[in-house]
Amino acid sequence: MTPGALWTELARRDRALAIGGLLMAIGFVAAAAAAPFDTRLILGINPWIKPMKFLSSIAIFLWTMAWFMAEAEPRFARRLAILRWTMLTTLFGEIALIVMQATRGTTSHFNDATPFDAAVFGIMGGMITCNTLAVGALLTALRREPAGDRAGYLWGPAARDHPVRRGQPPGLPDGSEHGPQRARAGRRAWVAVSELVHACR
Numbered sequence: 001m002t003p004g005a006l007w008t009e010l011a012r013r014d015r016a017l018a019i020g021g022l023l024m025a026i027g028f029v030a031a032a033a034a035a036p037f038d039t040r041l042i043l044g045i046n047p048w049i050k051p052m053k054f055l056s057s058i059a060i061f062l063w064t065m066a067w068f069m070a071e072a073e074p075r076f077a078r079r080l081a082i083l084r085w086t087m088l089t090t091l092f093g094e095i096a097l098i099v100m101q102a103t104r105g106t107t108s109h110f111n112d113a114t115p116f117d118a119a120v121f122g123i124m125g126g127m128i129t130c131n132t133l134a135v136g137a138l139l140t141a142l143r144r145e146p147a148g149d150r151a152g153y154l155w156g157p158a159a160r161d162h163p164v165r166r167g168q169p170p171g172l173p174d175g176s177e178h179g180p181q182r183a184r185a186g187r188r189a190w191v192a193v194s195e196l197v198h199a200c201r
Contacts, residue, residue, distance in 0.1 A: 010066045017066035020088050024059035024095070028052055031099075040105050047102040054098050058091050068138065076141040083141075086134040090127040097124050 001009070010018040035048040042050075065087060072080055097120050101108035112118040 010063055013070035014066035014084065016084055016088065017062045017069065020092070021059040021062035021066065024055045024062065024091075027095070027099075028055040028059065031055060042102070042105060042107060047105060050108065051095070051099050051102050054095055058095060062087065062091065065135070065138065068142065071143055072138065072141040073143050079137065079141060083134045083138050087131055090131040090134075093127050094124055094131075 007018070010021075031048045031052045035046050035052070038047060040047050065084075069080060069084065098108045101111070101117075101120060106113070106117065108124065109121060111121055
C-alpha cells in the first residue's frame with residue numbers, strides 16, 4: 001500500500017483522528033527543525049527531543065485508532081464520537097503541556113519543583129488516564145465476528161476475551177460460537193510472544 005493510499009484509507013475510516021495524527025506529524029517536523037537552533041539542555045539533552053518523541057508516538061497512536069474506529073459495531077456510533085474527541089482533546093492537551101514545559105526549559109513529567117509544575121504534571125496524568133479509558137471503551141465496541149481480511153490484525157484486540165487472558169492455557173475454546181477461531185488466534189499470539197521473549201534473551 002502506497003503512502004497516498006494509506007492516507008486515503010485512514011481518512012475514510014476516521015477523518016478527525018487521521019487529521020489529528022497528521023497535525024502531530026507536522027509538529028514533529030517543526031520541533032525537529034527548531035532543535036538545532038536551541039542550545040539549552042534539559043537533563044543533558046536538547047529540550048525538543050521529548051516533544052519530538054511524544055509527537056511521533058501520538059501521531060502513530062491516532063492513526064492506529066483511526067484504523068480501528070472503522071472496526072467497531074455501527075450501533076456504537078454515539079460512543080465512538082465521544083471516544084474520538086476524548087482522544088483528540090486529551091492528547092492535544094498533553095502535547096501542548098509538554099511543548100510548553102520544553103519552551104520554559106524544564107521537564108514536563110515527575111516535576112514538582114514548583115506548585116505550577118506539579119499542577120501541570122497532575123493535569124497530564126489526568127488526561128492520559130482519560131485517554132487510556134477511551135481506548136478500553138473502544139476495544140469493547142469492536143466487532144467480534146471473524147473475517148478473512150481482518151483476522152490478522154484483530155487477534156490482539158480480540159484476545160481481550162480469549163481464555164489466555166483469564167489464566168487458561170492458550171488454545172482452549174472459550175465456549176462462544178467463535179471459540180475455534182479465537183483459539184487459533186491465541187496459539188499464534190502465544191507462539192509470537194514466545195519467540196520474541198526467546199530472541200531477547
